[in-house]
Amino acid sequence: STRAKVITVWVVLVLAILFLWRVLDVAIPFFWAILVAYVLHPLIKGLNRLTRVPRVVWILLVYLAVGGLIYWGVTFLIPVVSRQYRELVKSIGDIVAAIQDYITRQKELVILGIHLDLQTFGEQVVEWLTGLVRSLPGQALAGVSLVVGTVLRIIVFLVATFHCLLFGERWVQNLLSLVPPPLREELTALLQRIHLAFSAYLRAQLVRIVLVSIVLGIGLSILQVRFAVVLALFSGLMDI
16 A cells, blocks of 8 residues: 555665664765766666677776876866965955955945845854864864775775676666565666656756856956865855
């Protein structure tokens, strides 16, 4: 019955959430591995079907391509981002002072006939930026102290992603074979609908992040805005 299905789904969801909560620290690399494999699976499957080249070859080629992008990021992008990040942290005090000076001179802003109280809004912005100044150096230090753990997580992520891309489809089929035959067809159709919607959503979000970051990066650079790369990357991630 529909009621039995709903109850079953909620029970399974609650148990899954409790399980993940208990193993969250260990499960994070596997979660990202499943998500990345889920996004890349259609590409690997399509290339395999089109060329008849084994999947393992295409997976290794994708790894090489991603490794090349990471190398480019480390050699070119990361130094730029790191330099702009340090400059931004040093400049936050001046930014706070400029905001406070502007609010002192102009306490109210009128946009399309709407009066905005800058005093209250400015205080919140200043408070947030002041907290940011205190927290950023500490977060950077924490990142340095966790380098070894991060490297281990990356290795686990790469191995898990490789296995998911190579055997994930087989694992899903094996799980579906455990479902009683009367329910298997209905469940397969439901999962297919979820798959089509969710995969399209993920691809759209990835395209959106890349487009927003590139367009903002180019636009802010043309306008000679300081910290253009950092602001563009931050805006791209926050856009979702």
